[in-house]
Amino acid sequence: MSKRRINWYKYAAPANFYPLAGKTIPFFTVVTALLFVVGLYIGFFVAPTDFQQGESYRIIFIHVPAAWMGMFLYVLMAVYAGIGWAFNARLASMMATAISTTGAIFTFISLVTGSLWGRPAWGVYWVWDARMTSTLILMFLYIGFISLQASIDDPRRADRAGAVLALVGLINVPIIYFSVQWWNTLHQGATFTARSFKMAPSMLWAMLILMGACWMYSIAVVLVRVRCIIREREREAPWLTEAMA
Amino acid sequence: MHWSSLSEFIRMGGYGFYVWGSYGVTLILLGGEVLVLLKRRRAVARIAGESKIETRNQNFEAVIR
Numbered sequence: 603m604s605k606r607r608i609n610w611y612k613y614a615a616p617a618n619f620y621p622l623a624g625k626t627i628p629f630f631t632v633v634t635a636l637l638f639v640v641g642l643y644i645g646f647f648v649a650p651t652d653f654q655q656g657e658s659y660r661i662i663f664i665h666v667p668a669a670w671m672g673m674f675l676y677v678l679m680a681v682y683a684g685i686g687w688a689f690n691a692r693l694a695s696m697m698a699t700a701i702s703t704t705g706a707i708f709t710f711i712s713l714v715t716g717s718l719w720g721r722p723a724w725g726v727y728w729v730w731d732a733r734m735t736s737t738l739i740l741m742f743l744y745i746g747f748i749s750l751q752a753s754i755d756d757p758r759r760a761d762r763a764g765a766v767l768a769l770v771g772l773i774n775v776p777i778i779y780f781s782v783q784w785w786n787t788l789h790q791g792a793t794f795t796a797r798s799f800k801m802a803p804s805m806l807w808a809m810l811i812l813m814g815a816c817w818m819y820s821i822a823v824v825l826v827r828v829r830c831i832i833r834e835r836e837r838e839a840p841w842l843t844e845a846m847a
Numbered sequence: 848m849h850w851s852s853l854s855e856f857i858r859m860g861g862y863g864f865y866v867w868g869s870y871g872v873t874l875i876l877l878g879g880e881v882l883v884l885l886k887r888r889r890a891v892a893r894i895a896g897e898s899k900i901e902t903r904n905q906n907f908e909a910v911i912r
Contacts, residue, residue: 646856647850650849651849651860656860656861656862657859657860657861657862657866658859658860658862658865658866660859660862660866661865661866661869664869664870664873665869668873703880704880707876707877707880710876711872711873711876711877714869714872715869715872715873718864718865718868718869718872719865719869721865722862722865819877823880823881823884826884826885826888827884827887829888830884830887830888830891833891833895834891837894837895842895
């Protein structure tokens with residue numbers, strides 16, 4: 603171990619974070635592509651047919667990762683928004699804004715794929731069961747966050763308003779997660795629990811690898827977006843005009 | 848490999864619409880997100896380039912004046 607200590611606070615400054623993020627984006631992009639290819643290959647060519655649901659179960663490989671990403675990204679967004687608000691750290695607020703779009707997209711994907719899976723599995727595209735309703739509320743929270751920020755001209759005021767909404771809405775995440783236990787839902791229970799894996803190993807691997815792919819995708823996309831936000835907001839900053847000159 | 852033909856693969860045991868619908872929507876949304884983002888990145892770069900030219904012009908004007 604080297605004795606050199608990394609000063610993590612250094613990267614809270616957009617001027618230092620911007621080039622670092624730029625250097626890591628190609629790595630995340632390549633890993634995203636690789637994981638998607640491997641995960642989809644296992645999901646469609648290795649994983650066996652489900653004895654109950656036939657081939658329709660293959661929707662799980664994208665549905666579960668998308669649903670998880672919707673929740674993960676919401677928590678991450680709220681944490682960044684909270685840090686940006688509490689410590690007046692503008693980069694954290696910009697991260698929250700950058701995450702919100704991707705989180706909303708994954709939540710929307712989970713709703714659509716869930717609906718397309720619900721039709722063959724339950725005979726209906728939609729029911730107002732606890733998990734689906736709470737996921738829909740998550741979607742509305744994202745939309746609320748995005749439109750609230752878009753409606754306020756002053757960026758720092760928009761950051762604070764968004765942070766309040768994101769933090770209050772955080773209560774919805776455990777409700778989504780535990781909804782299948784708390785209420786009698788049509789939606790099935792947790793896909794994987796600590797005690798037992800109910801799935802064939804290849805099914806589980808396909809799902810986990812695609813989950814990794816969605817994570818890497820999100821990181822890559824959020825980093826590109828936050829760099830755009832930094833350049834849009836700090837157009838006048840000397841470090842940017844010098845670097846670009 | 849449990850698909851004996853391409854048509855069987857596309858049919859997905861009768862669930863083709865639901866399975867390919869799910870993956871199609873995902874592809875369109877994620878692909879769309881990437882395209883919009885790349886467009887935004889180009890726009891940001893263009894604005895930066897223009898302001899660079901602007902300052903250069905201003906400097907030039909300042910010199911010839």
